[in-house]
Amino acid sequence: MQQLAMDRRVKAGGDDVGTMKPAPFEYHAPRQLKDAAELLARLPNAKLLAGGQSLVPMMNFRYVIVDHLIDLGGIDDLRGVAVVDGALRIGAMTRQRDLEFSPEVAKHCPLLAEALRHVGHRQTRNRGTIGGSLAHADPAAELPAVCAAYDATIHAVSVRGIRQIACREFYTGFMATALTADEMIAAIDLPIWRLGHGHGFHEFARRQGDFAIAGTAALLDLGADNVVRRAALTLFGVTTSPLRVEAAEARLVGKPLDAAAIRAAAAAAWLVEPISDIHAGGDYRRHLAQVLSARALNDAARRAGVEA
Amino acid sequence: MGKQATRVIVNGKSYARVVDARLTLADFLRHELNLTGTHLGCEHGVCGACTVLVDGRTARSCLMFAVQASGCKVTTVEGLAPDGQLSVLQQAFIDNHGLQCGFCTPGMLMTLTELLRDTPDPSEQEVREALTGNLCRCTGYAGIVAAALDAARRLRGAAAKPGAS
Ligand SMILES: Cc1cc2nc3c(=O)[nH]c(=O)nc-3n(C[C@@H](O)[C@H](O)[C@H](O)COP(=O)(O)OP(=O)(O)OC[C@H]3O[C@@H](n4cnc5c(N)ncnc54)[C@H](O)[C@@H]3O)c2cc1C
Numbered sequence: 001m002q003q004l005a006m007d008r009r010v011k012a013g014g015d016d017v018g019t020m021k022p023a024p025f026e027y028h029a030p031r032q033l034k035d036a037a038e039l040l041a042r043l044p045n046a047k048l049l050a051g052g053q054s055l056v057p058m059m060n061f062r063y064v065i066v067d068h069l070i071d072l073g074g075i076d077d078l079r080g081v082a083v084v085d086g087a088l089r090i091g092a093m094t095r096q097r098d099l100e101f102s103p104e105v106a107k108h109c110p111l112l113a114e115a116l117r118h119v120g121h122r123q124t125r126n127r128g129t130i131g132g133s134l135a136h137a138d139p140a141a142e143l144p145a146v147c148a149a150y151d152a153t154i155h156a157v158s159v160r161g162i163r164q165i166a167c168r169e170f171y172t173g174f175m176a177t178a179l180t181a182d183e184m185i186a187a188i189d190l191p192i193w194r195l196g197h198g199h200g201f202h203e204f205a206r207r208q209g210d211f212a213i214a215g216t217a218a219l220l221d222l223g224a225d226n227v228v229r230r231a232a233l234t235l236f237g238v239t240t241s242p243l244r245v246e247a248a249e250a251r252l253v254g255k256p257l258d259a260a261a262i263r264a265a266a267a268a269a270w271l272v273e274p275i276s277d278i279h280a281g282g283d284y285r286r287h288l289a290q291v292l293s294a295r296a297l298n299d300a301a302r303r304a305g306v307e308a
Numbered sequence: 309m310g311k312q313a314t315r316v317i318v319n320g321k322s323y324a325r326v327v328d329a330r331l332t333l334a335d336f337l338r339h340e341l342n343l344t345g346t347h348l349g350c351e352h353g354v355c356g357a358c359t360v361l362v363d364g365r366t367a368r369s370c371l372m373f374a375v376q377a378s379g380c381k382v383t384t385v386e387g388l389a390p391d392g393q394l395s396v397l398q399q400a401f402i403d404n405h406g407l408q409c410g411f412c413t414p415g416m417l418m419t420l421t422e423l424l425r426d427t428p429d430p431s432e433q434e435v436r437e438a439l440t441g442n443l444c445r446c447t448g449y450a451g452i453v454a455a456a457l458d459a460a461r462r463l464r465g466a467a468a469k470p471g472a473s
Pocket residue numbers: 047048049050051052053054055056072092093118119120121124125127128129130131132133135136138140141142143179183184185186209210211212352353354
C-alpha cells in the first residue's frame with residue numbers, strides 16, 4: 001500500500017519525492033557586477049547567494065523562501081585581495097579558505113588570518129565568503145568582529161551607484177545591517193596597521209568550529225617606551241552585533257603597556273550589557289568577555305614585543 | 309518553474325542534465341546519477357556526511373545547488389576506488405577500525421583525502437581539526453584518526469619509494 005502511494009506520488013509530483021528541500025525559485029548567474037545589481041533592483045523577493053553556508057540551510061528548512069536567487073559566484077570582479085591606499089581591499093566573494101592562506105592577509109592583517117581558523121570548518125570555509133559572513137551578521141560571527149577592530153569600510157553597490165559604509169554604521173541590530181534591499185557588498189577595506197603591531201584573538205565555543213558563545217579580537221600598536229599608540233578591542237557573541245569596547249581602549253592608549261594596564265582594560269569589558277540565550281546567560285558572557293579580552297590583549301602585547 | 313541546464317564532471321565522467329534550480333548537488337548525485345555513496349545526514353550543513361570534492365576542494369553537497377556545480381569537477385566517494393581497488397586511505401579505514409555503521413564514512417574519506425593531499429604529514433591535532441566538520445555517532449573517532457595517520461604514513465612511504473606499492 002505504502003509503496004503504491006509512493007509510486008503515485010512519484011508520477012504526480014515528478015522528481016519531488018524525498019528531495020527538493022527548498023521551495024522553488026528562479027536561478028540567475030550574472031557574470032558582471034552591474035548585471036547583478038540590476039537583477040537585485042528589478043526582481044521581486046530576490047536574494048543574493050554567496051557561499052550558501054548560511055543561506056542554503058535556511059532555505060532547506062524553508063525559513064527563507066525566495067522567488068529569485070542571484071548567484072554571485074560567477075562574477076570575477078568580486079574576488080581577490082589587493083593593497084589599495086594603505087588598506088587591504090578584499091572582494092566580497094573571496095572564499096574564507098583563500099583568505100586563511102593568503103600571504104597578503106598574513107602580512108598586513110594577521111588578525112583576520114587568525115580569526116578565520118575559527119570560522120566553521122574547512123569544508124564551510126572552502127565555500128563561505130567574507131561578504132556573505134558580513135551581510136549575514138550573526139552576532140557570534142568572527143569576521144564582522146575583525147572588521148570592527150580594523151574600522152573597516154564596506155563598499156556597497158546598487159544600480160544607484162557605490163557608497164562607502166563605515167563598519168561602525170554597518171551593524172544596526174540583531175542580524176541587521178545598513179544595506180538597503182537593492183544593495184550588495186562588493187568589497188571590504190581593512191586599513192593596515194603599522195608593521196610590528198600586535199594582534200590577539202580568542203573565543204570560547206563548545207566545540208572547534210561551532211559559533212562562539214563569546215569572543216574577542218584585539219589590536220595594539222606600541223611606540224617608544226612601550227607606550228600604547230593605538231588600541232582596538234572588539235567583543236562578539238556578547239551583544240547583538242560586534243562591539244568596540246571604547247572604555248577599554250581609552251584605558252590603554254597613551255600609557256605604558258603592562259599587566260596592570262591590560263587588567264584594567266579587560267575589566268572594562270565587564271561593563272557591557274550582554275545578551276542571554278539558551279547557550280549561555282548574560283553573567284557568563286560578561287565573565288567570558290573579561291577573561292578572553294585579557295588573553296587577546298596579552299597575545300597582542302607579546303606579538304608587539306612586550307611580555308606583559 | 310526554475311528549470312536549468314547543468315553540466316557536471318563527476319569522477320571524470322561528464323553529465324548534462326536539465327534540473328530544478330533548487331535540486332541540491334547531493335540529491336543530484338544520488339537521484340539523477342544514482343551515485344548513492346554520498347550520504348545525507350542532516351541536510352543543513354552540520355554533519356558532513358555529504359562531503360564531496362568540488363574542483364578539488366571539500367564542500368557540503370547539501371549546501372550547493374547542482375546548477376552551481378555546472379562546469380565543475382566533482383569527486384565523490386565512488387571516485388576514490390574507480391576500478392574497485394580501494395584507495396590507501398580506504399584500506400587504512402578497514403585496517404584501523406575506522407568505521408562501524410559506515411554512514412559517516414564517505415564524508416570522512418573525502419575530508420581526509422583533501423587533508424592528506426595538502427598536508428602529507430599531519431599531526432594528530434591537525435587530523436582532529438580537519439574532522440571537526442564530520443560527525444560520527446559510532447566510532448568515537450579514535451579509529452578514524454588512527455586510519456588517517458596510518459594512511460599518511462603509507463602514502464609517504466609509497467612516495468619515498470617510487471614504483472613500490
Ligand atoms: C556547520 C557550520 C558551521 C559554521 N560555523 C560558523 C562560525 O563558527 N562562525 C561564522 O562566522 N560562521 C559560521 N558558519 C557560517 C559561515 O560558514 C558562512 O560562510 C557565513 O555565515 C555566510 O557566508 P556565505 O558566503 O556562505 O553566504 P550565504 O550563505 O550565501 O549568504 C548569507 C546571507 O548574506 C547575503 N549575502 C551574501 N553575499 C552578499 C553580498 N555580497 N552583499 C549583500 N548580501 C550578501 C545572502 O543574501 C544571505 O542573506 C557556519 C556554517 C556552517 C554550515
